[in-house]
Amino acid sequence: MDPHSLDTATHLVRAGRPHGPGAGLNPPVDLNSTYVAGTDRDYARGGNHTWDAFEAALGPLEGGQALAFASGMGAISAVLALVPVGGTVVAPTHAYSGTGAALTEAEREGRLRVRRVAIDDTAAVQQALAGADLLWVESPTNPMLEVADLPALFSAARAAGAIGVCDNTFSTPLLQRPLADGADIVVHSATKYLAGHADVLMGATVTADPQVHQRLLTRRTLGGAVPGPMEVWLALRGMRTLHLRVERSCDNAAELARRLEGHPLVERLRYPGSGAILAIEPVGGEAAARRVEEAVQVFTCATSLGGVESLLERRRRHPLEPASVPESLLRLSVGIESVQDLIADLEQALTLAHATTD
Ligand SMILES: *Cc1c(COP(=O)(O)O)cnc(C)c1O
Numbered sequence: 001m002d003p004h005s006l007d008t009a010t011h012l013v014r015a016g017r018p019h020g021p022g023a024g025l026n027p028p029v030d031l032n033s034t035y036v037a038g039t040d041r042d043y044a045r046g047g048n049h050t051w052d053a054f055e056a057a058l059g060p061l062e063g064g065q066a067l068a069f070a071s072g073m074g075a076i077s078a079v080l081a082l083v084p085v086g087g088t089v090v091a092p093t094h095a096y097s098g099t100g101a102a103l104t105e106a107e108r109e110g111r112l113r114v115r116r117v118a119i120d121d122t123a124a125v126q127q128a129l130a131g132a133d134l135l136w137v138e139s140p141t142n143p144m145l146e147v148a149d150l151p152a153l154f155s156a157a158r159a160a161g162a163i164g165v166c167d168n169t170f171s172t173p174l175l176q177r178p179l180a181d182g183a184d185i186v187v188h189s190a191t192k193y194l195a196g197h198a199d200v201l202m203g204a205t206v207t208a209d210p211q212v213h214q215r216l217l218t219r220r221t222l223g224g225a226v227p228g229p230m231e232v233w234l235a236l237r238g239m240r241t242l243h244l245r246v247e248r249s250c251d252n253a254a255e256l257a258r259r260l261e262g263h264p265l266v267e268r269l270r271y272p273g274s275g276a277i278l279a280i281e282p283v284g285g286e287a288a289a290r291r292v293e294e295a296v297q298v299f300t301c302a303t304s305l306g307g308v309e310s311l312l313e314r315r316r317r318h319p320l321e322p323a324s325v326p327e328s329l330l331r332l333s334v335g336i337e338s339v340q341d342l343i344a345d346l347e348q349a350l351t352l353a354h355a356t357t358d
Pocket of ligand 1: 071072073074096098138142167169170188189190191192201202203
C-alpha cells in the first residue's frame, strides 16, 4: 500500500514506528548526545532518532517537512530570525501574546519593524504588505477568534515578496492546512493539541520549501532550542489520538456554543464555527468573569489550551493581553469530557457568578 494514500487517522496511528522483525512498536527515547561517526547524524543538537519519528508524523499532515523545537516560542523565534535586521513584519493585533511580545521586543531593540493589522480585514493586510518581509497569520486569533482569509492573504504575501507564515496551533492540520492555502511555513505550539495532555512543552515548524527547511534547521541547530527526546516521545504518543481528541473536543465545543448562544447570563459568545476554543463575556462584566473562574468545578481555571481537559481563564488577567480584549472575556478550551457535565458546570458557575455580583 502506498503510505501517502492512507487516511489521516491511519497515518497518525502508524507514522514514525520502527519496522522489521524484533523492532519495538514505538520509537526508542533516543538518549544520546553523540553518535558513532560515519553518517550525517553525528551530534544530537543537529538531529535525534526520536525527533525523526515525530517529524515523520507531523510533516505529511501539514504537507511538508517538519522540525521539532523545544517550545512553540522556540519555533516562532527561529521563523522570525529569517527576517533580516531592519525588516518589516505584518502581524495580527490579536496574535498569541508571546508572539506579540517577541515582536514588540524586536521592535524596541530596533531589529524589526512591525505593522499590526486586523487579520480578518483582508484589504488592510494587503495594504500593509507593501515592502514587508514576512506576514504572520493566526486564524482563528487568540482570544478574539477572528477568522482570516488564508488563500487571499498568502497570495498577497507572495505577490509582495513576503514570507507567509501561519501559526496553526488552534486549528491543527486536521481542521486547516495553511501550506495548501499558500503559506510558506506553518508553526505549532505542539504543547497544545498535538501533544494534547498538558504534560509537555514543544513546538514545530513545517515547510514544503527545501531551502526554507534548511534555513530553519540551521536556526534550530545554532539557536539551540532543541527538545528533549522524552518530550518528543510524549508528543508523538499524544498525536496517536489527535483525530479522536480533536473530533470530540470540536463536537463538545459546538454543543456548548449552541447552549450559550442567546443565554440570558452570556452577553456575548464568540465561536468561529469550528475548532474547540470559545470565548464568552458573562453578564455582569469583569466581576462576573472573575467569579466564574472561581466557581467552575469541571472546567479548571488555567492558561493554555488543546488538552483533553477543559480549561478557562479571563485573558485580561495577563498584563501582556492587549486592551482591545474585553476585561470580561473568558476563553474556553473545550476538552473531551462529557458535554453534559461541561454544560452543567458552566450553568452553575454563571448562575453563582450572577447571584453574587453586585
Ligand atoms: C501556546 C501558544 C504558543 C507558544 O507555544 P509554547 O509551546 O508555549 O512556547 C504560540 N502560539 C499559540 C497560538 C499558542 O497557543
